[in-house]
Amino acid sequence: MAITYELLHTCKQTGARYGILHTPHGDFETPIFMPVGTKATVKTLENQEIKEVSDGLILGNTYHLWLEPGDDIVQLHGGIRGFSKWDGALLTDSGGFQVFSLSDIRKITEEGVEFRHHKSGAKLFMSPEDSIRIQHNLGADIIMSFDECPPFDSPYDYMKQSIDRTIRWAKRGLDAHNHPDTQALFGIVQGGPFIDLRTHCAEELINMDFPGYSIGGLSVGETKEEMYRVLDEVTPILPESKPRYLMGVGTPDDIIEGVIRGIDMFDCVNPTRMARHGSAMTSQGRIPIKNKIYEKDLSPLDTECDCKVCTTYTKSYLRHLFKSEEYLGPRLISYHNLYFLKNLMKNIRNAIQNDQLGDFKANFFSKYYK
């Protein structure tokens, strides 16, 4: 078994889970946030910094690395770890989300998906077996089943047809997966807003006994209430002994609400994408650093943060870097934002262990969304 999960404590105030995820490249306390290194680089940062601002488990994107530089080239290096020289643990998605979100023209058949390259327009095809093969080449510790990720507002009939195919694709991926001792393949629960479809999908995947379960098709434009409602219904169905990964979710409120609903793993490009636009996550909420009010502000981004950016630079200097379009600006804010989330996750885990996550949430929200 490539990974195992140990549930160590359940918060008496909220029901949130504290546990340990054991992987071939380290043991990780959960709930955990995983920074995204789409193209084998967490944008702007180097490995030493990624270690400082993560818990040691990061994401790579199968779709992007398959197209550029090609999984064959990554595999020449022995996988993403040899390619980018990241020596922590890794998770890759299946490519499914990008196939459906980035390419306009596509044809879905039982066999797989035919689509066009999101830049060149070249005709491409990906099957569940292709996704697993590519993920073998990329070599992450945790890999994902190839799924269809339909729009949240798809009609019931389409969604039903889609999850049935996603279930069949999950089985095909499982059959194609021949590295179960070094790579843990997760099943992905789809079904949009429809609880009966979500439930059916989850039950079918649980019957296949995956080492972990992902919840996909959320944070795709639906309201937060809809997302939380789906989580309320779906996570209780998932086995207690397996990790649960809420894909693509990474705002502080969604993380806290997800944890309260039993989620163990999160990822999102948001902290680094926001950073590139000059938006910093702080204990007092978002700071748009380009704003003129920070021109002569000699205080740090976040007085409660002990990261190297907050203990070194002034808002005035950070604003200057953005106004001057200097590379260092996005780099420093990316570092801070990820550190902020790492710290948030640590605080969340402590609160769970102390049975105080409800109090922590109220206190955090009162400052972050004041």
Added chain:
Amino acid sequence: MAITYELLHTCKQTGARYGILHTPHGDFETPIFMPVGTKATVKTLENQEIKEVSDGLILGNTYHLWLEPGDDIVQLHGGIRGFSKWDGALLTDSGGFQVFSLSDIRKITEEGVEFRHHKSGAKLFMSPEDSIRIQHNLGADIIMSFDECPPFDSPYDYMKQSIDRTIRWAKRGLDAHNHPDTQALFGIVQGGPFIDLRTHCAEELINMDFPGYSIGGLSVGETKEEMYRVLDEVTPILPESKPRYLMGVGTPDDIIEGVIRGIDMFDCVNPTRMARHGSAMTSQGRIPIKNKIYEKDLSPLDTECDCKVCTTYTKSYLRHLFKSEEYLGPRLISYHNLYFLKNLMKNIRNAIQNDQLGDFKANFFSKYYK
């Protein structure tokens, strides 16, 4: 006296100088190369990295910092050092070069230069006293006289008139300079290709007894032979006991030829600018990393280099970063290029001390320009 220079050895093979530059923020072996941090950041790098790839003395640009964020804001932080948190030594130029190279519309009077902002078009004015005042606010250890930098092919009569004004401006700067114990003001020798004008300018500046002398108006489009000819004639006039700074020069061949002609200090944006375009400086010459031949090349950029980039990453990965337009690409090549120059300077200093700079040059060129 803010700085002093000790000449410790003259290479018997070439006449090149090895010495020590004592500054308020450290003592530096010369010849030295100074990375350029135009807007209070050496592009893409953070202070710890700049320490690793420099000898501890870097440049800031007066013109750029005056306009953005404004020297008042830098001064609020106690100067560039407080602004960017660089704790090494610093040199600023006078702004003169940028006034003449970046702005099209200008009117030069005895008082100073009227010109338009290179982006906004706003009308601006800079006098020698302004330049010194701004450089006081920026707070570098070594500062420059405000000079006119006419095109190298300006007619003799114009050049004569220009250097006479530059000499008068140097005197005015000296009179305005009231921090001589913490900031060393250098005079700048101009005169284009005309040796009699260069000589006259140098002699007048020497009479004012600056703590160091810069040679300006070179590497501005003239041939290398013309540059070397000017250096051949001008450096012998300069006092042995003062440092000599060849402004804006930073290719390996120009550095070696400059050192042989008695130059102690160099700066250039070239290593970091080249890096942002994917061009790496290596012991075997330039490597255009985006080239397809590096697609599957698992070797380091430079097998003779022990920098963290060369001891960690493959050419294939570096190429991927550039093809994917990832921030990390320019960052890693900037680091390597500056490290390459730092290492070159160390080798040059060793060669001078061993009276073997001629041999070193022949050996270096045989590989770099093979």
